[in-house]
Amino acid sequence: MKSKNKFVNIFKMGGLRNYLFNLLKPSSAIDATLAQKSSNFQSGDFPYVLWRYIPSEIRIKVAKILPEINSQYGQDLFVFCCAESCNIQSFFIEAGATNGLNWSNTYLLEKFLGWNGVLVEPCRSFHKDLRRNRVASIETRCLLSSDNIRVSFTEVLSSSNEHMISSPELSSVSSFLPDDWASKVRSQNSIVYDVQTISFTSLAKTHGFEGHLGYLSLDTEGSEVDILDSIDFTSFTFDIITVEHNHIPSRIEKIKTILAPHGYISVLEDASNADL
Numbered sequence: 001m002k003s004k005n006k007f008v009n010i011f012k013m014g015g016l017r018n019y020l021f022n023l024l025k026p027s028s029a030i031d032a033t034l035a036q037k038s039s040n041f042q043s044g045d046f047p048y049v050l051w052r053y054i055p056s057e058i059r060i061k062v063a064k065i066l067p068e069i070n071s072q073y074g075q076d077l078f079v080f081c082c083a084e085s086c087n088i089q090s091f092f093i094e095a096g097a098t099n100g101l102n103w104s105n106t107y108l109l110e111k112f113l114g115w116n117g118v119l120v121e122p123c124r125s126f127h128k129d130l131r132r133n134r135v136a137s138i139e140t141r142c143l144l145s146s147d148n149i150r151v152s153f154t155e156v157l158s159s160s161n162e163h164m165i166s167s168p169e170l171s172s173v174s175s176f177l178p179d180d181w182a183s184k185v186r187s188q189n190s191i192v193y194d195v196q197t198i199s200f201t202s203l204a205k206t207h208g209f210e211g212h213l214g215y216l217s218l219d220t221e222g223s224e225v226d227i228l229d230s231i232d233f234t235s236f237t238f239d240i241i242t243v244e245h246n247h248i249p250s251r252i253e254k255i256k257t258i259l260a261p262h263g264y265i266s267v268l269e270d271a272s273n274a275d276l
Contacts, residue, residue: 050074050077050078050268053081053268054081055081055085058081058084058085061084062077062080062081065077065080065108065112068107068108068111068112069108070101070102070103070104070107070108071103071104071105071108072103075105075217075242076104076105076106076107076108076109077108078240078242078268079105079108079109079214079215079240080108080109080112080113082239082240083109083113083214086239088214088215088239088240089212089213089214089239090109090113090114090115090116090214091115091116091117091209091213091214091215092105092106092109092110092115092116092117092118092136092213092214092215092216092217093117093118093120093203093209093213093215093216093217094106094117094118094119094120094217094219095120095121095143095217095218095219095220095227096120096121096217096218096219096220096221096244097119097120097121097126097130097134097138098121098123098126098130098168098169099126099129099130099133100119100126100129100130100133100134101129101133102169103169103219105215105217105219105242106119106136106215106217107133107134109215110134110135110136115214115215116136116137117136117137117215118136118137118138118139118203118207118209119134119136119137119138119139120139120141120142120143120203121138121139121140122140122141122142122143122153122195123153123155123168123171124155124193125155125168126168127140137207139198139203139206139207141195141196141197141198142173142195142196142197142198143197143198143199143200143203143220143223143227144173144197144198144199144223144226144227144230145199145226145227145229145230146197146199147197147198147199147201147202148196148197148198148202149196149197150194150195150196150197151173151174151175151194151195151197152173152174152175152192152193152194153171153172153173153174153192153193153194153195154171154172154173154174154177154186154190154191154192155168155171155190155191155192155193156168156169156170156171156182156185156186156189156190157189157190157191165182165185170182170185170186170221171190171221172186172220172221172222172223173195173220173222173223174192176220176221176222176223176226177221177222178221178222178246178248180246180247199230200227200230200231200232200236201232201235204236210235210236211235211236211237212236212237212238212239213236213237213238213239214238214239214240215238215239215240215241215242216238216240216241216242217241217242218241218242218243218244219242219243219244220244221244221246222246224243224244224245224251224255225251225254225255225258228243228255228258228259229254229258233262237262241259241264243255
């Protein structure tokens with residue numbers, strides 16, 4: 001499991017990249033620089049917290065891939081560091097792939113580590129760019145627990161003068177739309193259409209994967225628990241799982257309840273309060 005949020009996009013603002021570039025100095029200067037920079041952050045702010053966990057021998061490798069970090073709160077960086085330290089299966093499943101670049105948790109893995117995988121994205125406005133931006137397999141049906149049914153999908157439109165904070169990344173299955181800061185824009189600046197669903201088991205059969213996989217990323221704006229609860233963890237195992245929970249305590253506990261019996265533990269919870 002792991003960590004992220006969608007209210008403030010640190011990477012697109014340049015925050016984490018600039019922060020890490022400032023710290024990528026000779027090792028003798030790192031501790032002093034970190035102490036100086038940490039005063040600018042709350043104890044739970046992601047840039048400071050994640051940097052503390054990156055082993056010194058991996059930090060120089062991080063410098064080479066910083067321009068390609070596209071995730072919102074460093075999920076790709078976290079997986080990259082784990083892959084540099086451990087033997088991880090080089091295959092990913094990313095549900096909520098957007099256009100394959102923006103807020104992508106797997107672009108870095110595909111481009112720099114040569115990973116393969118499956119990108120799941122039912123939002124129509126992303127499909128053209130997703131196919132252009134990525135080489136991994138693409139699934140445009142909606143990943144849910146139920147298989148081969150039609151469900152209503154709410155696609156949030158891009159920002160406008162009337163809706164300054166609005167983006168298709170906030171789109172979701174209509175029945176799972178979370179009650180959060182984006183609820184108003186989802187209801188006032190969106191279109192609704194039907195999409196066909198696909199279960200995780202059918203996804204595996206369609207795209208030819210099985211058994212042990214490297215990384216599962218679930219960021220579907222509300223339906224994460226439904227998807228997670230439908231996965232047969234006796235048939236599929238993962239080295240790393242990240243799941244967005246949208247700050248909902250009951251959802252956090254449900255995610256842990258689903259995963260804990262299968263041996264998964266939550267790490268880096270102090271790095272972000274928006275996903276596990």
